[in-house]
Amino acid sequence: VADLLRPQVLGGTFPAGVLPDERFLAIELACSRNAVREALDLLRGEGLIDRLPGVGTVVTSEKFPHGLNRLAGLAEELREHGEISNEVRAASIVLATGPVAARLGLERGARVVYLERLRRLNGFPLSLDLTYLTLDVGEPLLSLDLAARDVFGLIEQVTGQRLGTADLTIEAVNADAHSAAMLEVPLGSALLMAERCSHLADGRPVDLEFIRFRGDRLRMRVQLPRGEGR
Amino acid sequence: VADLLRPQVLGGTFPAGVLPDERFLAIELACSRNAVREALDLLRGEGLIDRLPGVGTVVTSEKFPHGLNRLAGLAEELREHGEISNEVRAASIVLATGPVAARLGLERGARVVYLERLRRLNGFPLSLDLTYLTLDVGEPLLSLDLAARDVFGLIEQVTGQRLGTADLTIEAVNADAHSAAMLEVPLGSALLMAERCSHLADGRPVDLEFIRFRGDRLRMRVQLPRGEGR
Numbered sequence: 176v177a178d179l180l181r182p183q184v185l186g187g188t189f190p191a192g193v194l195p196d197e198r199f200l201a202i203e204l205a206c207s208r209n210a211v212r213e214a215l216d217l218l219r220g221e222g223l224i225d226r227l228p229g230v231g232t233v234v235t236s237e238k239f240p241h242g243l244n245r246l247a248g249l250a251e252e253l254r255e256h257g258e259i260s261n262e263v264r265a266a267s268i269v270l271a272t273g274p275v276a277a278r279l280g281l282e283r284g285a286r287v288v289y290l291e292r293l294r295r296l297n298g299f300p301l302s303l304d305l306t307y308l309t310l311d312v313g314e315p316l317l318s319l320d321l322a323a324r325d326v327f328g329l330i331e332q333v334t335g336q337r338l339g340t341a342d343l344t345i346e347a348v349n350a351d352a353h354s355a356a357m358l359e360v361p362l363g364s365a366l367l368m369a370e371r372c373s374h375l376a377d378g379r380p381v382d383l384e385f386i387r388f389r390g391d392r393l394r395m396r397v398q399l400p401r402g403e404g405r
Numbered sequence: 406v407a408d409l410l411r412p413q414v415l416g417g418t419f420p421a422g423v424l425p426d427e428r429f430l431a432i433e434l435a436c437s438r439n440a441v442r443e444a445l446d447l448l449r450g451e452g453l454i455d456r457l458p459g460v461g462t463v464v465t466s467e468k469f470p471h472g473l474n475r476l477a478g479l480a481e482e483l484r485e486h487g488e489i490s491n492e493v494r495a496a497s498i499v500l501a502t503g504p505v506a507a508r509l510g511l512e513r514g515a516r517v518v519y520l521e522r523l524r525r526l527n528g529f530p531l532s533l534d535l536t537y538l539t540l541d542v543g544e545p546l547l548s549l550d551l552a553a554r555d556v557f558g559l560i561e562q563v564t565g566q567r568l569g570t571a572d573l574t575i576e577a578v579n580a581d582a583h584s585a586a587m588l589e590v591p592l593g594s595a596l597l598m599a600e601r602c603s604h605l606a607d608g609r610p611v612d613l614e615f616i617r618f619r620g621d622r623l624r625m626r627v628q629l630p631r632g633e634g635r
Binding site for chain 1: 413436600615626
């Protein structure tokens, strides 16, 4: 029942963001009022709805769709939903550890640019992004407006090259203490964790990001073709 | 530090699945031994590693990659990683509730086939799949071997049509009590939740699935092109 209600809550189905009463929902969903109540409790636990005295059950949150069919920065992607702001918490040159160096095709200990950004949509925390950039690409960015602009656009401006492809891995993790504090969610909340390595058009990897999205704020969407070679 | 170690743990980097000692990791990752210890605690909390007396820290789990560039069933997708088995917990004809009917292009209350399957990879719980199929496509499946075969293959066999595209939404949710019990994870564990609506080649939606993957067992992978129209 919760799985059926969730997309409606998130999709803005309910007029004025107020859910119908339990009896109506039970009929609509062909289930018991108890099942509706438990489902609403679950959704309230996920921070999607709340019960307001005298009003009823209201939608409190909206999950924003992030498309997966092409490589795009967060601000590009969510432009129609509001304003992305970046709180730049760290921007400096660090030495690449083994795994970071390997992903960027560098020697271990090579100098790379490190960015830590807390990203908000319409003022609410959406994601915590840890970014490693190769020095040639990243160093010029340090003097640019990282708070107002997507890194992707800045990379293309600085290099004069379009970005090519990105390898993206998505998993679900529970929020550790630091991420929970930054993203203002309870410890252990489900986060959508993306690891994205982006390449310039010439194929060179230049931008390795670890992005933790609030699970209650963002979902990813993709349309899949049925491929050959099964 | 945990983000850097996680892909190595999951990627099978460590010989015999045994991690190097903390001192080595601290040097390798250019951080304090305390930071290494905390990161290992986090990864242990995620069920990825464990500490074995006399052996050290070992990899206990592996996250299986699920590609996102084309539509494929789970068994097809993970074939090289082992054997998928399906425990069919429910397979029957039910009346479609409003949201299910809407997604499948049916009238509310239309008869649809409902499947509930617990899917295991090499015997370990991987996902809990709730599936709704249009009656013409789903009913013939009820007499076929749902335990041994992917629903996608069966749909193509029954309809004589290739599947076309699917719309996929991915989010991170905390495990509710039922899902936690089925998937054998602690309550609240991060799950990767997929909602997938698959269409026949002629465009008709026939298969709506809600799939909860154990977050510690599966990650999704996709290669993104940089699109136009920014």
